[in-house]
Amino acid sequence: AQSVTQLGSHVSVSEGALVLLRCNYSSSVPPYLFWYVQYPNQGLQLLLKYTTGATLVKGINGFEAEFKKSETSFHLTKPSAHMSDAAEYFCAGKAAGNKLTFGGGTRVLVKP
Amino acid sequence: KAGVTQTPRYLIKTRGQQVTLSCSPISGHRSVSWYQQTPGQGLQFLFEYFSETQRNKGNFPGRFSGRQFSNSRSEMNVSTLELGDSALYLCASSLVGQGAANSPLHFGNGTRLTVT
Numbered sequence: 202a203q204s205v206t207q208l209g210s211h212v213s214v215s216e217g218a219l220v221l222l223r224c225n226y227s228s229s230v231p232p233y234l235f236w237y238v239q240y241p242n243q244g245l246q247l248l249l250k251y252t253t254g255a256t257l258v259k260g261i262n263g264f265e266a267e268f269k270k271s272e273t274s275f276h277l278t279k280p281s282a283h284m285s286d287a288a289e290y291f292c293a294g295k296a297a298g299n300k301l302t303f304g305g306g307t308r309v310l311v312k313p
Numbered sequence: 314k315a316g317v318t319q320t321p322r323y324l325i326k327t328r329g330q331q332v333t334l335s336c337s338p339i340s341g342h343r344s345v346s347w348y349q350q351t352p353g354q355g356l357q358f359l360f361e362y363f364s365e366t367q368r369n370k371g372n373f374p375g376r377f378s379g380r381q382f383s384n385s386r387s388e389m390n391v392s393t394l395e396l397g398d399s400a401l402y403l404c405a406s407s408l409v410g411q412g413a414a415n416s417p418l419h420f421g422n423g424t425r426l427t428v429t
Contacts, residue, residue, distance in 0.1 A: 235417060237420075242422070242425075243422050243423075244317070244319075244403055244405075244420030244421050244422045244423050245403065245405075245418075245420040246420070247417050247418070247419070250415075250417055252415050291356065295411065299411070300346075300358055300361060300369050300411045301346075301358070301411050301418060302358075303355065303356040304355075305355045306355060306356075
C-alpha cells in the first residue's frame, strides 16, 4: 500500500528565503504524487502533480517539486518565500487504481 | 467553471444528534470523495462515490454513511454524533475517480462540524 511521509510538521522561513518541504513515499509500483496547499478555513488546492515523464514538475505560485525515484522523494521547493505562502502543505500519493493517501502536513510560517 | 460547493460551512450539533452534509461537485465530475480533517489525525479518507456507487471506503464506523445522486451531488450523514466527530469535513470531486492517474482531486472549502 502507498504511504506518504512528510518530514517536519512545522517549517519557519524568512521572507525571500528558500522554501523546502520534504516528502517521501513508499510504494512497490510507480506512484502518482501530488502537492496540495491549504489556507486557513479553506479546502485543499492542487499545487502540482507528478504522473509520468519529466521528473521536475512546475506548479502554481512559483512552486516546483522533483521526483527522485532512487530516494523515493518528492520534495517541494520555492526559491523565494512570500508572506502569502504561509499555509499548510500536504503531500499525497497513490499507486495506480488505489485511493489517494495524504501525508501529515507541514505548516509553513513566513517571517518578515 | 464553478468549484466544489459544500453546505453548510459551519454546523453545531449536540451529542446523539445526526447531521447531513452536502457536496456539489464540479460540473462533469463523476467522482466525489469525503475526508475528515482533525488536528490530531490529519486527513482521513471516509469514502468515494462514483456514478452513485460507493467505490471505496475508509476505516470509519457505520455511523458514517453517504450517498450520491444521479446529478453527482453527494451527501454525507453522521448518526449518533460523538464529541470526537468534531472536525472539518472536506468533499473533493474528480473527473473519473481517485484510481486514475491524471484525475486529481478538487476540494471544497469544507463543513466545520462542532459537536457539543
